[in-house]
Amino acid sequence: MSEPQPYRAGFVALAGRTNVGKSTLVNQIVGQKVAIVTPKPQTTRRRILGVRTDADAQLILIDMPGLHEAHNALNRRMLETARRCIAEAEIVVPVIEAAESLDKADRRVLTEVSELNRPVVVAINKIDLVSRSRLLPLAEQVHEVLPRAEIVPISALTGENIEELLRVIKPLLPESGPLMSVDEYTDQTERMLAEEIVREKLFLAMRQEIPYSTAVKIEDFSDDPERKLTRISAVIIVERDSHKGMVIGAGGRMLKEIGTQARLELEQILGRRVFLELHVKVEKRWTSDPRKLKELGL
Ligand SMILES: Nc1nc2c(ncn2[C@@H]2O[C@H](COP(=O)(O)OP(=O)(O)O)[C@@H](O)[C@H]2O)c(=O)[nH]1
Ligand SMILES: [Mg+2]
Structure with missing residues (x-):
């Protein structure tokens, strides 16, 4: 044997x-x-x-x-x-x-x-x-x-x-017992995942170079156990006023679509209802500002 x-x-x-x-x-x-x-x-x-x-x-x-x-x-x-x-x-x-x-x-x-x-x-x-x-x-x-x-x-x-x-x-691989708990599959928190999912839908929706100068920051992530839902509020950061208009879209349709796509996937991942609120903010030249990058965890 x-x-x-x-x-x-x-x-x-x-x-x-x-x-x-x-x-x-x-x-x-x-x-x-x-x-x-x-x-x-x-x-x-x-x-x-x-x-x-x-x-x-x-x-x-x-x-x-x-x-x-x-x-x-x-x-x-x-x-x-x-x-x-x-x-x-x-x-x-x-x-x-x-x-x-x-x-x-x-x-x-x-x-x-x-x-x-x-x-x-x-x-x-x-x-x-x-x-x-x-x-x-x-x-x-x-x-x-x-x-x-x-x-x-x-x-x-x-x-x-x-x-x-x-x-x-x-x-x-080196000989070793498991290094992470066997039921864990990522080191990301639900909050970080939410940030990434919103950014994914934003990247998929936007054309050309705009995605590279956008970021997403979760401002509120709170569970409401009574109503069995998670409330998430996120801000999409852009570099220019013109980009803000493009992310929001005519009549707010683009932002609404990004929000819907992100909410549907988050509900699937988190296994509960999600109330997602998105808004857009201009931060001039954030991609060149080391302090801003740090704030965003980059
Ligand atoms: N056809 C095909 N497309 C793939 C494959 N793997 C990744 N892609 C596509 O390549 C693009 C970039 O994938 P991504 O995983 O984001 O690449 P990364 O930048 O290296 O992380 C996406 O559109 C993927 O769907 C593959 O095996 N076959
Ligand atoms: Mg990648």
Whole structure:
């Protein structure tokens, strides 16, 4: 009979440029929505933990902002956050996009990761969009930068090959009992989740560059047990008066739609009725103001 395998647990950082599907992958592995996802770059601003507890191992996944070039204080903070996340992880999983060849930004990420003295597993994501046979040249290019890393093609969206990714990662984790309570799946409070969900609906609703200069702050989050509902009041912060008008929309329709979408999802996540109130406030140049960023927890 074989020896029982020791339990393993540790921190796994998902690193990569923006929009490759890191947050989608965290949600897929955890089996719950812990991180918001949009087609827009730079959706994730903070470090978010997602926990997956299995019978043989516990993975604490670190979702983080993308590795990108920084042009303002917000971007610099996001980049610092990403680098700190990579530094604190036991295993680094660079996520890159399935394509014919390695994109410049992806190559930069792999090179940065290759300089760490840490086990690395490369996830080639979005394989639902390409045929597998065409991934060979890409895998070879990855192998040139990271000769010792295992490479696993996956689809974070459909879940394809995620079990294989976990099978490769688990033996690399240190021997340890679970680090987080087994019924926990994120380190975020309900208040933080509410903030993120409102921001997701805002990002999805707005076109062009406006999302990057908006933020959401929860001003009140209180349970009303008698009426079995949670009252949430949030402010959407924008940089310019013109942006305020666009977020509110003609006759207030845009803001109402964002509020409805956010409320419906929050009711589903929290499992109770939600009364959500949104308003919009202009804070000139908040994305360049370190003090404002700190106030917003960024
Ligand atoms: N087709 C496809 N799209 C994906 C996949 N994973 C993520 N996406 C999409 O890529 C976009 C960015 O995803 P997100 O998780 O926010 O990327 P992040 O910036 O790396 O966290 C979203 O529109 C996702 O729906 C995948 O495996 N296949
Ligand atoms: Mg993300």
